[in-house]
Amino acid sequence: MTTEPYRPRRSVLYVPASNDKALAKIAQLACDAVIIDLEDAVAPADKVAAREKLAGIFDNRPVALGRRCEMVVRVNALASEWGADDLLAAAKFEPDGILLSKVATPRDILEVGDVLDDNFAPDSVKLWAMIETPKAMLNIGAIAELGRDPASRLNCFVAGTNDLAKDTGVLATPDRRYLVPWLMQMVLAARAGGLDMLDGVANDFRDLDAFARECAEAAAMGFDGKTLIHPAQIDAANRAFAPSPAALTEARLVKDAFALAENNGKGVIALNGRMVERLHLAQAEKLLAKAAAIGA
Template sequence: MQNVAQPYRSVLYIPGSKPRALEKAQSLPVDAIIFDLEDAVSPDEKATARALLAETLRATDYGPRKRIVRVNGGDTEWGAADLETFIDVAPDAILLPKVEDTAVIADLAARLKGETTIWAMMETPRGILNAAALAAAPKMEGFVMGTNDLAKDLGSRGRRAMLTSLQLSLLAARAEGLICVDGVYNAFKDEDGLRMECEEGRDMGFDGKTLIHPAQVAVANAVFGPSEEELDLARRQIAAYEQAKADGQGVAVVDGKIVENLHVETATRLLAKADAIKLLEGA
């Protein structure tokens, strides 16, 4: 099941080949880092990046930030060595690109050490159509929407064309209690556009947003974190429902709206998320 003790509001891609970026990531207010060996690293840097990232993760404390390594695909000349290296390093999770069937997940799950889990990039039509099976595979913990690759394969333009793919992946993830984070927003200097897309992803139900630049972190953290108004309402809903139960009633009313047990469960999760964010930011 999803771990409420770990927020995923902001999930930042960091190139595994850039020492300065790897160092800077230690101080960024992100919830999770995807250390990327795939798209962000050129072919002639792949082997060097692998060695650099392995050494960095063994020696560097990234605090409470989730450490996710995106390896190259198994159909590439670098994929096998990436897996062999990072199975040994044992980061928090290994992120597999362009996942389409459960066989590759089962194979990796059988080889993992310690508490390392598996995440899957949902970025191909076949992967989206197989989302339910992928979510139920062993050691699976999260989905990452790869909207750029998906748009390329679909031949589509615009966010609207991907709503079905986003929703199918989210449904599959939630059915199995997985984390699910939205795709990137490419125009990293467009703060208004980023905020709008974050709000849309939040309202759809995503846990957070994958990001391509540190300048995007503040917006993602703000949008995917609970507001003071939401927290106040959650506290009042819980209090009103507890009072209703004490009075022998099955429902309560807050701000003119019915509050049932399902609303209390949502309110409780929201407060737990806020507490987790405070702990992470304090750390």
């Protein structure tokens, strides 16, 4: 499988396609990616008009703070009256990704990939999948396996915690104790498929202390970043999902140690009294690539 350049996804902001004021601010934001939302954030009566705004959005694709922000479009469920037209419209403008809602089985991903291929969407248009239904959780391993096949285009999972709580009846407590087992299952499946894994949104955007704690816990669980509903959440997410100075120092030590002539070809070395394997070198190189991508 071809290795693609690392793209940070610490902070991924939902922006309603119908909200001109929010769209105009993207270039001033420090988020790693934005999701132009045609689904939950847009009222049914406004969905067609929101879809028609995609042309203007992508004709003037914003460069956020001097760097090209990753641009993803979330389309309505393919089974809905808007989904098929959303998908064709999004593909036409060649976003970095198309986020599929209400994914339930691998077939949902494969069928969309076929549509993109049939409409000559370039390989650079990746697929992101919302994991937000009980059926998606039951099938998550099989869905994630598609990430190992570049032809599927599958690149990223996004936790849909609000919908998952609604559909299961699980109580959404501030500490998310009843959701954590499923969140960890998402991370495990994503890693098995070589996918990025983004945490769900925090609904109270005014309580930034609670949000920072949730980000720290998500980072500790292995998430790559968090989806956001308000620009005020960007800084806390960027801090939580960035490598710490201590981790970067350790990563450089591991990389430099393996680069020494006497360690050439070795699978295991000793470093400061610890056994270090090549899997630790791979982790170090990934961390350093992440730091380089975000300018840490």
